Every structure is written in structure tokens, then in C-alpha cells.
Amino acid sequence: MESPDQIRSRLLARFPGAAVAVVANPGPAAQHSLLLAPADARAIAQFLRDEPGLRLDFCSNVTGVDWLDREVTEVATTTVPDPAGGPAKLVEQKTKRQQPGYLEVVYHLYSIELRHGPVILRLRTGNRSDRVAVPSLTPVWRSCEFQEREVFDLYGVVFDGHPDLRRILMWDEYKDHPMRKDYVEPDDYEWEPTPHGDVLAKAKAHYPAAEPAAAAPKEEPGP
Amino acid sequence: MSFSDLSPLESSPGPKVRAVHDEFHGDLLEVSMGPHHPSTHGVFRMNVTLDGETVVRLKPVFGYLHRNHEKIGENASYLGSMPYTDRLDYLCSMTNNWAYALAVERLSGQAVPERAEYLRVILAELTRLLNHTCLAGFLLQDCGASGTPLMYAFREREKILDLFEALSGSRMMCNFQRFGGCRTDATPGWLGAARALADGYGAFLDEYEELLTGNEILMARTQGIGRLPAKLAVSAGVTGPMLRAAGVGYDLRKVDGYGVYPRFDFRVPIGADGDTYDRYMVRILEMRESIKILEQALRTIPQGPIIDPKARLRGFRAKPGEVYSRIEGPKGEIGFFLISEGGPNPYRYRVRPPSFINLTILEDLCVGHSIADTVVILGSIDIVLGEVDR
Numbered sequence: 001m002e003s004p005d006q007i008r009s010r011l012l013a014r015f016p017g018a019a020v021a022v023v024a025n026p027g028p029a030a031q032h033s034l035l036l037a038p039a040d041a042r043a044i045a046q047f048l049r050d051e052p053g054l055r056l057d058f059c060s061n062v063t064g065v066d067w068l069d070r071e072v073t074e075v076a077t078t079t080v081p082d083p084a085g086g087p088a089k090l091v092e093q094k095t096k097r098q099q100p101g102y103l104e105v106v107y108h109l110y111s112i113e114l115r116h117g118p119v120i121l122r123l124r125t126g127n128r129s130d131r132v133a134v135p136s137l138t139p140v141w142r143s144c145e146f147q148e149r150e151v152f153d154l155y156g157v158v159f160d161g162h163p164d165l166r167r168i169l170m171w172d173e174y175k176d177h178p179m180r181k182d183y184v185e186p187d188d189y190e191w192e193p194t195p196h197g198d199v200l201a202k203a204k205a206h207y208p209a210a211e212p213a214a215a216a217p218k219e220e221p222g223p
Numbered sequence: 224m225s226f227s228d229l230s231p232l233e234s235s236p237g238p239k240v241r242a243v244h245d246e247f248h249g250d251l252l253e254v255s256m257g258p259h260h261p262s263t264h265g266v267f268r269m270n271v272t273l274d275g276e277t278v279v280r281l282k283p284v285f286g287y288l289h290r291n292h293e294k295i296g297e298n299a300s301y302l303g304s305m306p307y308t309d310r311l312d313y314l315c316s317m318t319n320n321w322a323y324a325l326a327v328e329r330l331s332g333q334a335v336p337e338r339a340e341y342l343r344v345i346l347a348e349l350t351r352l353l354n355h356t357c358l359a360g361f362l363l364q365d366c367g368a369s370g371t372p373l374m375y376a377f378r379e380r381e382k383i384l385d386l387f388e389a390l391s392g393s394r395m396m397c398n399f400q401r402f403g404g405c406r407t408d409a410t411p412g413w414l415g416a417a418r419a420l421a422d423g424y425g426a427f428l429d430e431y432e433e434l435l436t437g438n439e440i441l442m443a444r445t446q447g448i449g450r451l452p453a454k455l456a457v458s459a460g461v462t463g464p465m466l467r468a469a470g471v472g473y474d475l476r477k478v479d480g481y482g483v484y485p486r487f488d489f490r491v492p493i494g495a496d497g498d499t500y501d502r503y504m505v506r507i508l509e510m511r512e513s514i515k516i517l518e519q520a521l522r523t524i525p526q527g528p529i530i531d532p533k534a535r536l537r538g539f540r541a542k543p544g545e546v547y548s549r550i551e552g553p554k555g556e557i558g559f560f561l562i563s564e565g566g567p568n569p570y571r572y573r574v575r576p577p578s579f580i581n582l583t584i585l586e587d588l589c590v591g592h593s594i595a596d597t598v599v600i601l602g603s604i605d606i607v608l609g610e611v612d613r
Contacts, residue, residue, distance in 0.1 A: 027544015027563065028332035057457050061547060061558055061575040106560070108547050108575075112457050112473050118547060143460025146583050154291075169286040169612060178291055 001116040004032045007054070011044055018044065023122060033106070033120035038134045041123055042161070045140045048109065048119065056109040056119055059141035062148055064155035066128070066181045069101040101128045103157050107137065107144075125157060128180075136162035154179035175207060251279065254594070258287050262365055262598040265608030269585075269597065276593045281586045285579075288612035296572030301327055301539045304572065306398040311574060312610040313395055314354050317346040317387070318552045320400035325481065326548035326559035327402045331541040334531055339404035340483045341524040345417060346387075346399070347550075348513040348520070352424060353383045354553035355464075355506040358605050362503060363435065365602035366444045372435060379427050382420055389413055402539060404530025414521060421517040428510060436507070445499035449588040449600035452497060459583045463555025464509060465604060468494035468501040475551035482550075486523075487516045502603040540567055547575075554578050554605050574613060578606035 002010070004022045011020050011034075019037040036044055048056045074095050081088045103125045110117030123134045136159035138144040148159045149168040156177035159165055167174060176183060187202040257268035266287035272280035292311065296304045308323045309316035321343050328335060335343075360376025384394040390413055391397040391406065399406050409417075435441055451461070456469040466473055474491040476484040492508035494501030541563040549558030555577030562571035581604050588604075589597045 025544050027330060027542055027546065029329045029544060029546035029548075031546060059460055060462075060549065060556060061560060061573070063560055063571075063573045063575075065562065065571050108558075108560070112471060115478050120547070141460065142455070142458040143580055143583060145459075146579065154293075169289040171286065179294055183294075 002054070004034055004119070007048075007119060008034060010051075010053075011047070014047060015040060015044060020044070031118060031120060033122050035122045035124065038123055038125075041121070042135045042137065042140065045107075045121070045137050048121075049140055054119075055111045055113045056117065057141075058110045058112045058117075059107055059137070059143045060110050060118070061106075061108040062137075062144050062151065063106050064151040064157055064179065065104040065106060066155060066179065067101050067104060068128075068181050070099050072097050072099045102126065103128055103132060103155055105134055105148075105151055105157055132156055133158040133160050135160050136165075138162050153177070156180065256594075256597075258284075262601065264361070264602070264606055265611075267606070267608055267611070269601075271589075271594065271597065273594060276595075278589045278592055278594060278597060281589045281597065283582055283585055285612055288608045290613070292613040293572055293574065296574075297568060297570070300537075300567050301402070301541070301569065302536050304569075305400070306396065308574075309396040309398055310609055311576065311613065312552070312554060312557075312578065312607045314357060314607060315350045315553050316395060316397045317350045317399060318550065319557065320397065321347060322548070322550045322552065322557045323559050324400040324402055325550060326546055326561055327539075327541065329548045330544060330546040330561050330563055331402070331539075333403045333534060336404055336528045336531055337483075337525050338408075338527040339529050341520050342405050342409055342529065343400065344482055344484065344487070345409075345517060345520050345524070346390075348516050349383050349386065349417070349420075351513045351553045352510055353380050354605075355510050356380050358506060358602075359431065359435075359503065362499075362599065362602045363441070365598045366441060368440075372431070375427075375431060375434075379424070386413070386417055386420065389416070401530055401534065401536055403534025404528070406530075408529040414524065417517070418521045421514050421521065424514050425511065428507065432507060436504070441503075442500065444596075444599055445503060445603075447496070448499045448592060448596050449603065450496060450498045451584060451588060455584060455587060456497070459587075460580045461555070461584060462577055462581070463552065463605075464502060464505045465555065465581050467491065468505040469497035470494055475549060475556060479549070483520075484516075487519045489513075489516050499599055499603040538567065540565060541569075545571075549575065552577055554607070554610075555581055574610075576610045576613060578604070579611045579613075582606060582611065 008020050008022055011018060018040040021035040023033045023035050025032050048054050074097060076093045076095065078091050078093060079088045080091050105123045107121040109119045109121065125132045125134060134157060136144065136148055138148060139161060146168060148162055149165060151157050152159060152165055153167040153169050154177055166172065170178065186206045187199060252273045254271045254273055255268060256271055257263040258266040268284040270282040270284060271278055292307065295307065305320060305323060308319040311319050356376045356379050360373035363372035387397055388394045390409060391399040451469045453469045453471050456466050457471060470493055472491050472493045477491060489512040492505050492512065494505050543563055543565045545562040547558060547560045549556050556575065557577055558575035560573035560575065561569045564570045585601065585604065588600045
């Protein structure tokens with residue numbers, strides 16, 4: 001089995017302009033992953049599946065991770081020469097930086113033909129609000145079909161090119177994405193606009209745009 | 224972008240659906256099967272479009288049992304999630320526990336004593352017997368053989384559940400594995416009872432097979448029904464007996480060799496046609512291999528501690544990092560994906576549910592068959608809704 005660095009250089013040789021980075025995993029499991037730019041993801045995924053030395057034909061697990069905005073402290077050490085001629089001093093300078101949040105989709109790939117794995121792919125969205133689209137890998141591995149729907153449902157990542165992107169676990173009318181870290185549970189899941197005081201006020205706070213439901217367009221049965 | 228733009232990717236689009244409209248065929252009829260239907264093994268719905276009695280379209284609807292297990296796992300301590308994994312696939316709590324314990328052990332680099340590894344194998348194989356026995360009973364029930372085979376299967380299942388109850392205190396919600404070993408040790412009496420059960424199980428299987436395997440009605444209802452091609456099975460991430468019945472010999476006990484499985488001598492049965500009958504037969508043959516593993520493990524289980532004395536359970540914290548770890552559960556690959564940021568809870572807790580992902584190909588299997596066959600096909604996929612909906 002090739003290491004993520006080897007796979008990265010192989011990918012860069014095949015796709016010269018692609019942005020591929022290795023995300024290190026500091027834990028004892030040391031399962032490092034490859035971070036792909038969404039624009040190249042579909043072509044790279046297809047290459048990983050079909051390349052004879054890799055043959056990653058089995059996409060085992062697809063899941064989302066929500067990373068909130070966070071403050072990152074970076075420590076930079078600089079050497080300051082002593083003007084009096086003594087030994088140079090090491091000065092630590094801490095800078096705080098706001099790292100914007102994003103949603104991440106993680107794919108765990110194995111090869112049934114060559115019996116190796118896992119190779120881990122990560123795709124990141126631009127932010128957590130309006131740039132949440134990544135390309136769907138369902139055309140490459142059919143096993144992504146339901147799992148990407150689940151990530152769409154629970155995290156709100158939009159998969160471009162998915163054949164049937166609908167909610168899968170929550171009901172269709174549901175507004176929110178419950179696996180997000182900043183999700184607030186509604187007080188009454190089965191809220192209907194009935195006038196009983198506290199619940200109505202809370203529900204209005206949770207569904208600010210709640211209006212009387214318009215009649216849904218009726219779907220034609222069958223082709 | 225449409226699927227036709229991706230011509231080399233022939234395995235991806237869904238099944239080809241064709242409905243006939245002429246003077247011999249009436250309108251298509253949409254039937255909502257479930258959620259409260261005895262054949263759906265829980266609360267599961269299939270929106271089936273029928274042309275006469277033939278299925279032309281089938282869309283599964285999930286979520287009736289959804290309680291956001293993964294969110295609860297992110298808000299509970301590592302140990303606090305252990306009893307909750309019992310409730311995923313409530314027939315196989317022992318293997319769910321093992322999959323989760325193994326993931327946490329790999330996340331933190333925790334070692335497991337030899338005796339615990341053997342006991343885990345014994346319990347996992349008993350779980351496999353239990354699950355496949357139940358499946359065979361329910362499959363016959365779905366074919367319309369009401370009562371008798373299911374009751375025979377449940378009689379044997381109850382004997383295994385008695386063993387689980389003696390060891391863990393609970394028949395089904397065992398909550399037995401811990402990070403670094405098992406919760407309690409098995410007494411010599413318990414091991415003797417397990418050996419007696421393993422010795423007698425072959426005779427039960429012989430009797431059961433005599434009743435069913437060559438049965439003409441069973442063969443008529445299952446052979447050639449719901450055929451799953453190997454290529455589609457691999458692409459769709461189908462695992463476990465479903466994948467092996469399609470002719471792909473991929474068993475994580477052999478491939479990953481986790482625990483002490485490499486020490487045991489057993490074979491991996493695979494099917495030839497990938498139809499419902501093969502899925503039934505692969506499970507029967509797998510049970511016979513499980514009996515062989517049980518006999519070897521019970522003969523060679525070493526003495527020693529059952530849990531690493533240095534293992535920390537309450538207040539457990541893992542170093543920052545992440546892990547994806549998987550085992551061969553009775554229904555397929557059950558995996559856990561954990562991300563730790565060093566805190567008392569995992570930052571991300573993900574279950575890879577085999578029965579949910581095996582349902583991806585339900586429509587492909589059912590299109591073209593009659594509505595009665597969808598019930599049998601769904602039964603042969605082997606789902607538990609506690610795991611599908613999480």
C-alpha cells in the first residue's frame with residue numbers, strides 16, 4: 001500500500017494543476033488523508049478507482065464533519081541578536097488568527113481487488129452558509145448515493161451532480177441541519193400553527209419564516 | 224451534469240426503469256408499502272410503482288426511527304456511548320460493542336489482553352450464529368411459511384441469548400466490551416455451556432436444512448430472484464454475506480485479520496449467482512464456519528486478565544487524532560469513525576451502518592420482479608431499522 005505522500009505525487013504527476021495536500025493525523029492510528037480541491041475531485045476520484053496500481057473500487061464510508069469558526073494561536077519564534085554582543089535571544093511571538101469555519105466531507109476508500117486501504121479523501125466547502133457545494137462522487141462509487149444524501153440532510157452540504165439529492169433521515173419539510181455544531185433543537189418537533197402561548201412563541205423563534213404552507217405542486221406518477 | 228456525460232462510469236446510474244403503456248397494460252399504480260407492515264422488519268417504507276404486479280420503480284423512505292445517534296455520541300463521554308451502540312443493530316449488540324471498543328482502542332493506542340481477544344471472538348461468532356439463524360427464520364416467514372421455521376430459529380436463538388444473559392446480565396442489550404478488554408470474565412461453567420451449544424448447533428443446522436434447503440417452494444421463491452451482479456455490489460459498497468453471495472470473497476476477518484482471527488482455521492463461503500437463494504445459502508454455510516471457529520477458540524482460550532489493568536474507562540480522554548476502524552459484523556462491515564480533540568467527548572462520532580448502505584441496491588434488485596418478491600428480497604438483505612435510521 002502506498003503512503004498518502006506517494007499517492008499525492010502520483011496524482012500531481014497525472015493532474016499537474018491540481019491542488020492536493022496531505023492532512024496529517026497526529027493520533028496513534030496515523031491515518032493521514034488527502035485534501036482535494038472540489039474542482040478536481042471527480043477526476044481524481046475516477047483516477048483512484050481505475051488506476052491499476054490503486055484500484056480503490058470500494059468506497060466504504062462517507063461522512064461529514066462540521067468545523068466552526070475558531071481562533072487559532074500561532075507561535076512564531078524569531079532570533080533577536082543581542083546589541084551588547086551576547087548570545088542571541090529567542091523571542092516567541094504569539095499571533096491570534098480567526099480561522100473561518102467550513103464543512104468537510106470525508107471518504108474512506110478501500111480496494112477489494114488489491115486488498116488495501118484505507119485511502120482517505122477530504123473535500124471542504126468554502127464556508128458554512130452560502131458556499132456549501134462540493135461535487136458528488138456518486139457517479140464514481142454508487143455507495144455514495146445514500147451516504148451523500150445523509151450528509152446533505154444532516155450537515156447541509158450540497159452535492160453537485162448527485163442524481164437524487166433529497167433529505168433521507170429527516171422529513172422533507174424540515175428546515176435545519178441537525179448534525180451541525182451550532183444546531184438548536186426546536187421545542188416542539190411536530191409544531192403546527194395552533195395558538196398555545198409559549199410553544200407558539202418558541203416555534204416562531206425557531207422558524208422565523210414560517211408561513212402557511214402553500215399547496216405543493218403535485219408530482220406526476222411514473223414516466 | 225447528467226449521467227450520460229460520464230460514459231466510462233457504467234456502474235453508477237440506477238436501474239433502468241421501463242414501463243409499458245399500451246392497450247394490454249393499465250396505468251401505473253403507486254403503493255406505499257409500510258411503514259407499519261410486518262414484512263418491513265420495523266418502520267420502513269417503500270414507495271413502489273407497479274405495472275400490474277411488477278415493480279417498475281421503488282424508492283425506500285427512511286427515518287421513522289431516527290434519533291440522531293451520532294449527535295448523541297458527540298455529546299456523551301466515550302464510555303457513555305458504549306451501551307448506546309447496543310441499540311443500533313439490536314440483534315448484534317456484542318459485535319457493535321466490539322466495533323466501537325476497537326475504534327476507541329485504535330484511537331488511543333490501547334492494548335487488549337489475550338483472553339479478552341479470545342472471548343471477543345467467541346461472542347462475535349455466537350452473535351453471527353444468532354443473527355443468521357434469525358434471518359433464515361424471517362426469510363421463510365417472508366416467503367409465507369408462517370410460524371414453524373421462525374419458531375425453530377427462535378428456539379435456538381434463545382439458547383444463545385441465555386448465554387449472553389449469563390455473561391453480561393442482559394439478553395440483548397449486552398454493553399459488554401470495554402476499551403482494553405471485556406467487562407466481566409467468563410467462568411469455566413459458562414465456557415462449558417458455550418462449548419455444549421457449539422457442539423449441538425451443527426445438528427440443528429442439519430435438521431433445519433433438511434426442512435428447507437432442498438424445499439421446492441423455497442427454491443421457486445428464491446432462485447433467480449433479486450440477482451445482484453458482483454460489479455454493482457462492489458460499486459454500491461455492499462458488504463457482508465450480501466457481497467459474498469454475489470461471488471466476491473471479501474471477509475474482513477481474513478482481509479484485515481483484526482483480533483486473533485488469523486489464528487483460526489476457517490473458510491469464506493461465496494455464492495455463484497448472487498440471488499436470494501445464494502444469500503440464504505451463504506449464511507447457512509457461514510454458520511457452519513462459525514461453529515468451527517467457536518470450537519477452536521473455546522479449546523484454546525488462554526488464562527489471564529480479561530481487561531488491561533491500566534485501561535482507563537471513566538474520564539477517558541484520547542489524544543487528538545482520528546481513526547476509522549471496521550470489523551466484519553454479521554450484516555456486513557460495521558465501522559466507527561472518531562475524531563478526538565483531546566476532550567472527554569469525541570468531536571465527531573460516526574457509525575458506518577452496514578444495513579443502511581446495503582439498501583442502496585434495493586431498487587436494482589426489485590425492479591422487474593413481483594411485489595411479493597420484494598418482500599423476500601428485502602428479507603434477504605437483512606436490515607435492522609435501529610441501525611438504518613440511527
